[in-house]
Amino acid sequence: MNWNNALTQLLKIKYPFVQAPMLGITTPEMVAAVSNEGGLGSLPIGLLSAEKARELIVKTKTLTDKPFAVNLFAHDIPTMDVPQTQAIQEQLVKISEKYGVTYTPVDLNQVRHFSYKEQLDVLIEEQVPIVSFTFGVLDKPSIERLHGQGIILIGTATSVREAVYLENIGIDIVTAQGIEAGGHRGTFLFDEPLPQVGLISLLPQVVDAIRLPVLAAGGITDPRPFKASMILGAQGVQVGTAFIGSDESLAIAAYKEQLSKTQDTDTVLTRAFSGRWARGIRNSFHDEVQQLALDYPAYPILNTLTGPLRIASQKQRNTQLTTLWAGQSASMARQKSSAEIFRSLIEGVEKLENPT
């Protein structure tokens, strides 16, 4: 199989394979493992201070000399409505008590939300070659500044309209995210109603609508959807859920073990954890928030509020009050090293090409 194409040339990688940035799951070790194997690891630094971001980037650079991407959250910084925020926090305390999870709510006076704009200096100083972003789009000055440094930009589209938008603002590569994908939706234009397009429909329509190289995302935890995505016109794939159970993942054991038991219909789209739509294994927190019909303040306010509750739930090995992001093909995820997961996907596609 000839893996060489416009995408691998642009990214200077051997295989057209991107490990998806998963905040709270992805470690520098995971990123480096994938990049060292010839793919592109992606380090998420959304929500982090410039100092913390630099620390993770530097750490990753000690583990690999290959290219990797750094992923930004390109949302605006919201203003908190204090009464609304307090009302939500009271509900969170009630839910935590119901499920026996003890936690200390966020001190609203201490909350500081970081903008991706505060992270740009670090990206440039650390000579990051590739930047991907989601949760909105980078503003024009940021795009120009990063492009001026020769940095390649990757955006996510959940509809043809979004893909065309990304092309028009000068982004270099588009990730087409099918509804199958785990974790947060990359939707940045109209989300009422939320675009919910299956990858097998989205991908060929995106490929036909733009000239940029397209990465396929959603459901690719197995060589068959990988190969199918290439047939549908993708130049490469982005794989997330397959790495949640990896040795290098921050996921707690109970979450890792649940993945392969997750049936195709066991995940839901939920706004319960962050206010933004995301796909995860259905659990009590989703159901409770759904029932309460809580307000969803602008991202990342709810995410900030649920943060300590999620961490406390994880510490108690309780999967009911924390995020269990997973795509619709989670059942095909396995607990191995990131390098093994990467190689089994690449070799699996090669075997589909040349069955012997």
Add this chain to the structure above:
Amino acid sequence: MNWNNALTQLLKIKYPFVQAPMLGITTPEMVAAVSNEGGLGSLPIGLLSAEKARELIVKTKTLTDKPFAVNLFAHDIPTMDVPQTQAIQEQLVKISEKYGVTYTPVDLNQVRHFSYKEQLDVLIEEQVPIVSFTFGVLDKPSIERLHGQGIILIGTATSVREAVYLENIGIDIVTAQGIEAGGHRGTFLFDEPLPQVGLISLLPQVVDAIRLPVLAAGGITDPRPFKASMILGAQGVQVGTAFIGSDESLAIAAYKEQLSKTQDTDTVLTRAFSGRWARGIRNSFHDEVQQLALDYPAYPILNTLTGPLRIASQKQRNTQLTTLWAGQSASMARQKSSAEIFRSLIEGVEKLENPT
């Protein structure tokens, strides 16, 4: 390309390609065109009397001597709650007046709902070789009776659980219907919440879970998803939306013309027309019923009530109060003859195999 496989052998067809049964769209001419080209046409007879069903089957047999399938609706016959039904009818009249569509509401005393069980004699007498079904599953005596006549049975699954269920009750072929598909969902087990699995996730998981040949359905209006489905493990495909614009389709001109302008995000899942979930181009009727939060009585009661309104809307060339079923790849549908549509898909796949 070698099209010969277990599915084509079982169905005695040349290409592993099934034209989806679309009640109100599919004609004997469409069915015969696809079967004559070496695929499998499917004639829908759901909701029809035995006499009407026989008439259509006989007509199709005059147009082709090749195998074709007949499609049944395997729902139970519901009892009408008269006050509920009248209340719905009053709302329908209001909607019709708002949009200037004149129609005569159903006379509730004249309503007769036919069971698929009344159609079995005709299928056997007319020596139909293949029967597909949806909107529920055939009961055990019906399965045994049809199997006793050597009739091959095809069921639809929208989840792995449903595919396993169909295998366990002795069905011969499973159509895995991705969330991309136009028209009614084949869901027959739990529909709260409705399974909404993308084909790229559903197909490999279904193929791994059962031993039966699997047909892929949803988004296949182009050679790329056709070929991708085969990579994902399907033995063949079922194609619906691609034929709505065909010369042999009953769709009105305004509907046919709208298809290729339908973007990936322009369709919605709606219960407004029949009470059962179905995907179509969003229009006023969907929005109105959504807003009214109408009750959804057991199928096909609402379908019966909306019937004359839909027909009146079509007669007035008004696309706002009738069904505009379409899948998420509708933009790739073209207005040609059914034979041309069929051949362009087959030849397109052959070209993907051997690009010259």
